[in-house]
Amino acid sequence: xxxxxxxxxxxxxxxxxxxxxxxxxxxxxxxxxxxxxxxxxxxxxxxxxxxxxxxxxxxxxxxxxxxxxxxxxxxxxxxxxxxxxxxxxxxxxxxxxxxxxxxxxxxxx
Amino acid sequence: xxxxxxxxxxxxxxxxxxxxxxxxxxxxxxxxxxxxxxxxxxxxxxxxxxxxxxxxxxxxxxxxxxxxxxxxxxxxxxxxxxxxxxxxxxxxxxxxxxxxxxxxxxxxxxxxxxxxx
Numbered sequence: 139x140x141x142x143x144x145x146x147x148x149x150x151x152x153x154x155x156x157x158x159x160x161x162x163x164x165x166x167x168x169x170x171x172x173x174x175x176x177x178x179x180x181x182x183x184x185x186x187x188x189x190x191x192x193x194x195x196x197x198x199x200x201x202x203x204x205x206x207x208x209x210x211x212x213x214x215x216x217x218x219x220x221x222x223x224x225x226x227x228x229x230x231x232x233x234x235x236x237x238x239x240x241x242x243x244x245x246x247x
Numbered sequence: 248x249x250x251x252x253x254x255x256x257x258x259x260x261x262x263x264x265x266x267x268x269x270x271x272x273x274x275x276x277x278x279x280x281x282x283x284x285x286x287x288x289x290x291x292x293x294x295x296x297x298x299x300x301x302x303x304x305x306x307x308x309x310x311x312x313x314x315x316x317x318x319x320x321x322x323x324x325x326x327x328x329x330x331x332x333x334x335x336x337x338x339x340x341x342x343x344x345x346x347x348x349x350x351x352x353x354x355x356x357x358x359x360x361x362x363x364x
Contacts, residue, residue, distance in 0.1 A: 188350070
């Protein structure tokens with residue numbers, strides 16, 4: 139079967155750094171997405187990794203290791219508005235997105 | 248660019264009635280559209296995938312006669328929840344995939360909150 143694991147919930151302090159991990163076991167791999175979803179809203183695109191390594195985009199960075207079936211999303215200089223759920227999704231061999239359950243990130247002042 | 252709209256944003260209907268939700272790609276052609284359902288504090292659950300001009304492919308456990316999907320053009324897909332019941336109350340989100348953005352990237356609509364009384 140296909141499986142994507144992320145922590146259910148994480149808490150961090152405003153201004154700090156947090157790393158959200160995602161491990162996956164899927165039938166094939168054609169890339170990995172990170173999306174942000176605020177409560178009651180639709181997901182918005184954060185990053186896409188298809189090759190190993192780190193992709194940096196402002197305060198957010200995403201890392202991929204295909205051999206380990208592992209990715210992480212790194213958020214720096216946390217702001218209160220970063221409180222949201224972060225969804226990891228893998229593109230499988232059928233080019234469908236397989237979604238993780240999401241990680242709820244709580245930012246405290 | 249790559250904007251997807253959904254209408255209505257929220258709807259309340261009585262049990263036994265049908266509800267239609269529209270999903271439109273406003274500035275690109277969506278070769279594939281997806282319909283998701285999301286219950287509170289849960290992740291997205293893919294209901295069906297539709298390609299323009301062909302029948303939708305439903306995920307296991309999703310009743311195709313209850314959730315009718317039509318993808319009549321490259322910019323419009325509709326989901327009709329027929330004979331709705333309270334357990335159908337949920338947040339329904341559509342997404343579209345075209346030639347923009349990262350490979351296989353999906354652009355999401357704002358979602359429709361359905362409440363069946």
